[in-house]
Amino acid sequence: MNATVDFKEVDEILARYRYSAGSIIAILQDIQAKYRYIPREVFPVLSEKLHISTAKIYSVATFYENFSLHPKGKYVIRVCDGTACHVRKSIPMLERMRKELGLSETKVTTDDLLFTVETVSCLGACGLAPVLTVNDKVYPSMTPDKASELLAKLREEDCDAVN
């Protein structure tokens, strides 16, 4: 299930950067902010308007860890696996979430596009270890059980939002 791309919005983003090829990173960031990933459909459009090849845009998009070419979940959970979090048992918590959601190191997003679980090298909040973030909200001192509770809570929240 891919998001339908509104090419007018893409064009607005491009116009904001005056169709400058040099702004490709910023343009990709804005597109990702809109769709939570960079849809494949925008590549030919970017290529044509910015006069750079799709292969070059793919090159930039795959170079940076931050860009995703696959749709991400509504809740992007980033588990910190920096040294401090790691020694305070971030891995068991990560494994619990992956198990509950049927995810792995290579499959990071649930099929219903609700959850994405990724690791990051350090969130810079070592005092709160082990720590994770959901979208931009920080959850400190996590345990596997607390992680399970969190997933249940997020599911509920999503149901409420739908109803």
Added chain:
Amino acid sequence: MSTEFMMIDNMPVEIAGEQNILAVIRKAGIELPTFCYYSELSVYGACRMCVVEDKSGEIHASCSTPPQAGMEIRTNTPRLRKYRKMILELLLANHCRDCTTCEKNGKCKLQELAQRFGIKQVRFSNTAGDPELDTSSLAIVRDKSKCILCGDCVRMCEEVQNIGAIDFAHRGSKMTISTAFDEPIAATKCIGCGQCAAVCPTGAIVVKNDTAKLWKDLSDRNAKVVVQIAPAVRVGVGAELGLAEGDNVMGKIVAALRRLGFDEVFDTTTGADLTVLEEAGEFLGKVQKGEKLPLFTSCCPAWVKYAELNHPELMENISTCRSPMQMFGAVLKEHYSHSNRRVVVVAIMPCTAKKQEAARDEFKEAGVPYVDYVITTQELVQMIREAGIVFSEIEPEAVDMPFGATSGAGVIFGVTGGVTEAVIRRISDDKSVPALRAIPFSGVRGLQGVKETSLDYHGREVKIAIVSGIKNAENLIKKMQRGEKYYDFVEVMACPGGCICGAGQPVTDSEGKKRRSAGLYETDRMSTIKRSEENPVIMALYGGLLKGKVHKLLHVHYHGKA
């Protein structure tokens, strides 16, 4: 102005405007090793093979360091040798080492340098992956597992050919050369020019090999195998087969082909003569009727494909003439249409894009292609070697009748500006010998990427541009579309320098390219027939086989889908 010098291995060497130390070093007769340096591409500085040591012991990559007067560098110290060997070992540790079964065997830069630096063992465990083949293209085959990430193909594709079909993807140890989303190369804007394969130092991109098919047909008694040889081929094989680079060895090629088992051997130059007459006729028709100009040439299939993919608006300006290969292919199939054997028309071309052209639907009749398939000059060399033919010993022979006569105008098609010169010879009012001899000085000759000339046709000035290299073509098109330039006739060849520098040819340096060009012009000088319309074979064709079939056999309307 006093001359500037630098010291290379204690020898003073003049600096004469070189962009980098590497060029100065090579000028001094030291063949510094490189993987990622080509003078016609931008400097990348990745392979680090060209490192040199300065007076203070500092190491510099010579390809990306500008020369300065008084600089003192060394190119061959124990430390540099150690570094180079280490780089080679690391590359080899990550590389398939089945050299004997590699398409690039004997022509691989990695193999050559490993040999040159005496790499007898690799101290690291081999982490080479399994082959990752992309066989989607009819022109080239990619194998990512043999890539050393020098980026030569990427820069060639983008900087010289303006395509950008491939680029680096991912990062660090996961980095590869990839199309967008790792699509098959045939699904991209690749035009099949093969220049990536020509610069690839390893077997990561090679020209598609179709010799197996040909061997099979040659041994089939029920097949009549007819071959045509492109102009550029005759000046491209010399150096590979023990003769001088650029010498015209057409006679020897003809003799070798007969020994390989071809039933009839012809010269694509005959097709080129037809192209000259048809294209000149089309051009003059447009001039007289005041129809839309410019007229772009259509001989180069990579250019045609580029225009289809990127400039559909120009398709009506591209000549409807088939390429010489396709014109001649159609004539040959027509000529042998009553043969009781299966007729196979093979073309030997300096070109990888011709392999794609031969497979186009426009060049098939009832599903049967006019040219069944194409082998490149390199594949021809391989077949001659495989058959054990000692090329230097073989006595030259002439091509077969009834298409035995060719003109000098046709033969120069193999070099940039040749098509234009041939057309000028055809359309210029003044047919005198001095006028003919003056044409070479009008700006049509030379291997530079952009040339301009003009001629007087019945009092009207005809403006002509000649470009080779798709980037040059694209720049010219942009200028024309902005109204900065106007031309009536534009010759485009995708490979810089024209067909003699095609990706199907054995790889050569700039000196070799000049020799090949000179070889073709010499052949022209030695031709009794200078102009295509003076070729009796052509005139006989128009009066016979082609009667009422000129449009069907010699022209094409591209469907727009490559």
